[in-house]
Each structure stands twice: as structure tokens, then as C-alpha cells.
Amino acid sequence: MSTNILQHYVQKMKRLRVDKAHGAAPHKPLLLLAVIELIEQGQIHENKITLSPELAETFLKYWSKVVTNRRPDITLPFFHLKSEGFWHFHANAGYEKALSVASRIRSVSQFRKVVMYVSLDTDLFVLLTNPHDREVIRQTLIRFYLPDFKQDVENLLTEGEQIKEHRQELLRQVENAFSAENPIEPVQAETPIRKAAFRQAIMVMYNYTCAVCRLRVLTMDGESVTEAAHIIPFSISGNDDVRNGISLCQLHHWAFDRGLISLGKTYKVIVSEFMSEQGPREWLLSELRDKSIFLPEHDQLYPAQDALAWHREEVLRR
Ligand SMILES: [Zn+2]
Known part of the structure; x- marks a missing residue:
């Protein structure tokens, strides 16, 4: 040019x-x-x-x-x-x-x-x-x-760049085998950059859609009903591998973390019997039983079988 x-x-x-x-x-x-x-x-x-x-x-x-x-x-x-x-x-x-x-x-x-x-x-x-x-x-x-805000804008740019780099690094990890216990690059602390990068990667993989119910709601200020959930909680695994992540709406994130729903080997929803529920039929957790979830475009990015097995074993309420 x-x-x-x-x-x-x-x-x-x-x-x-x-x-x-x-x-x-x-x-x-x-x-x-x-x-x-x-x-x-x-x-x-x-x-x-x-x-x-x-x-x-x-x-x-x-x-x-x-x-x-x-x-x-x-x-x-x-x-x-x-x-x-x-x-x-x-x-x-x-x-x-x-x-x-x-x-x-x-x-x-x-x-x-x-x-x-x-x-x-x-x-x-x-x-x-x-x-x-x-x-x-x-x-x-x-x-x-914006002469008075030069430093603030520079800081935003640096932060955006760090999030992008970390997100790309997370996506590159899928070229290696998934390890539930020993993340390839263990992450010491939950930093805002790390959290934002994991969230961005998961949101893009699932197009801001809940894997379980396929709800997608985005506000014009960038808020989404979906959250980037860890399958094996970060506090236990320290594992930010995107295959230890899944996009869930707030309701299904809550139910997943409490073991009221889980996922089988073929990515179908398992529903716990450990609850009673009432309400409109289409909103009941039990209506999700055996439904196939929404998955990323490439199977390399699917939730890891080891992570799902851990969730069924340790979190699902029987
Ligand atoms: Zn949902």
C-alpha cells in the first residue's frame, strides 16, 4: 500500500x-x-x-x-x-x-x-x-x-492481545492427547486473562449456544445467557483444556455442576433421579433425557471422554 x-x-x-x-x-x-x-x-x-x-x-x-x-x-x-x-x-x-x-x-x-x-x-x-x-x-x-486516555486504551489493547494469545494457545492444545489429571501446561491461578480466554474459546466453539437446550441469547452489550463451564471443575483439575469445557445456559450449568444432568459416551444427556421437579414440560430437566447435545463443528474440540467419565463418576447424583 x-x-x-x-x-x-x-x-x-x-x-x-x-x-x-x-x-x-x-x-x-x-x-x-x-x-x-x-x-x-x-x-x-x-x-x-x-x-x-x-x-x-x-x-x-x-x-x-x-x-x-x-x-x-x-x-x-x-x-x-x-x-x-x-x-x-x-x-x-x-x-x-x-x-x-x-x-x-x-x-x-x-x-x-x-x-x-x-x-x-x-x-x-x-x-x-x-x-x-x-x-x-x-x-x-x-x-x-483521546490524548488523556492513551494509557488506558493501551492497557485495553495489551489485555485484548494477551487474551487472544492465551485463547489461541488453548486451541492449539487439542493437538495433544487430553489428560484429565495432568494438564499439559498447568495453570497456577485463575487470572482474569485466563478466564476470559477460556470463555471466549468455548463461546466461539459453541457459537454462544447452550449445548444441552440450544438456547442462544446475546445482548447488544455482549452479555450471553451461556457460560463456559468446566467439566472437571477448575478448582480440582486446574485444567483449562477446551475439551474440559462446554457451553451451558445458566440453568443447565447449575444443573450440571450439581450432578442433576451429565453426559454419556455418545454425548446424550443423562438425567439424575435425585430430584423432583415441576413446571412447564418443555423446561423440565427430565425432558432432556437421551437427547443429543449440540457440539462444536470439529470433533477434535468435543468434550473429552475422560472428563465426561469423571463427571459421571464424581458429580452425577444417583
Ligand atoms: Zn440450556
Whole structure:
């Protein structure tokens, strides 16, 4: 990429029209930083940006460090960046006209209805996929709009990078045989980075879906009904191998940890008799008996048989 093109976009970034009416609320730079981070993490891998929970979560992460006196609203910059000339909306079929005349889209559901995705100028997207050019643009945004928060933003970036590295390391472990007792790389303490990396890996493997009931609920600030459960508890095994993990909704995580449900060799649900339950039939644990669970795409990532056997032996209530 020529230096001229990079310089062209550096100048554009310096001249973003930002809202100053209500004090510093740098919506646009923060959204661009979030987009840059997702490109860097590989979560945005083609020139199609959607108003996804992952983007909202990343935007909010920056927002909470920088702005304390206003409520965040990602729909504002997501819409108004179009006036900068490099942020292009692509309408869903039938909404082309509505989108071209809209002066503002105020809700996430409205965006979903009207906008299929946003693309950047191709040149800009290519710049952002290049580590050097991406860093130049990121530093320009920080220097111009967030000079007082340089260190905070740097810390967030370092943390994000550490989580990513640890997540990749966890996923590489599946090339080795699973060991229930002696994790290949024992993890000494439950650190926030370790916890976040394990959670991210499991959520991506199961697409934020409960393996048992297939419920998937994600809020626009990145919260999910599902949790990354350890099959052999971390406190016992110290084992963060992703094959010692499974994505479960809060109800089924609770039931799994208490041994009211477990999993058989063929990944079917085992339900304990050690309880009584009442309520709508579709919510009863006993309705899950012998149902096949939802599994990751690759069988390398399936829950380890040794871990499941341990759970049946040690946790399942008979
Ligand atoms: Zn569930």
C-alpha cells in the first residue's frame, strides 16, 4: 500500500466530525477503534461490518474507560460515520430507498431490518488488515481524540492481545492427547486473562449456544445467557483444556455442576433421579433425557471422554 494512501486516511481520521456539543463524547473514534480491534483479532475478516454483539461489546469496553458522564449509544456513530465518506451502508432488499433518506436510525432492531452490512473504502480496509498501517491509524485516533486516555486504551489493547494469545494457545492444545489429571501446561491461578480466554474459546466453539437446550441469547452489550463451564471443575483439575469445557445456559450449568444432568459416551444427556421437579414440560430437566447435545463443528474440540467419565463418576447424583 502506498504511503500516499495511508496519509490520505490519516488526514481523514484527523478530521472526523465529532460531537462536541455535550462535552467530549468521541463516539466515532471509539467505534473505529473497536472495528480496528475486531479486524486485528480476525473477528472481522472481510469488508463487511455488522452491528454485532461482539462489536457492541468492544465499543462499550472503550467507552467505559473514556466516557463516564453519558450513556453509550453505538447506533449514533454506526449511523453518522456515513458522513465521513469511507463508511458505506448496504441495504437489505426492499429498504434501499428508506436507507438513502434516513436522517438517523435509532435502534439496533431497526438497523437489523434496514442495513445488511457496512463496508469501508476498499483501500482503507486493506490498510487496516496490515499491522503497520493499522497501528498508524489507531495511534492517530488515540492522539487526536483521546490524548488523556492513551494509557488506558493501551492497557485495553495489551489485555485484548494477551487474551487472544492465551485463547489461541488453548486451541492449539487439542493437538495433544487430553489428560484429565495432568494438564499439559498447568495453570497456577485463575487470572482474569485466563478466564476470559477460556470463555471466549468455548463461546466461539459453541457459537454462544447452550449445548444441552440450544438456547442462544446475546445482548447488544455482549452479555450471553451461556457460560463456559468446566467439566472437571477448575478448582480440582486446574485444567483449562477446551475439551474440559462446554457451553451451558445458566440453568443447565447449575444443573450440571450439581450432578442433576451429565453426559454419556455418545454425548446424550443423562438425567439424575435425585430430584423432583415441576413446571412447564418443555423446561423440565427430565425432558432432556437421551437427547443429543449440540457440539462444536470439529470433533477434535468435543468434550473429552475422560472428563465426561469423571463427571459421571464424581458429580452425577444417583
Ligand atoms: Zn440450556
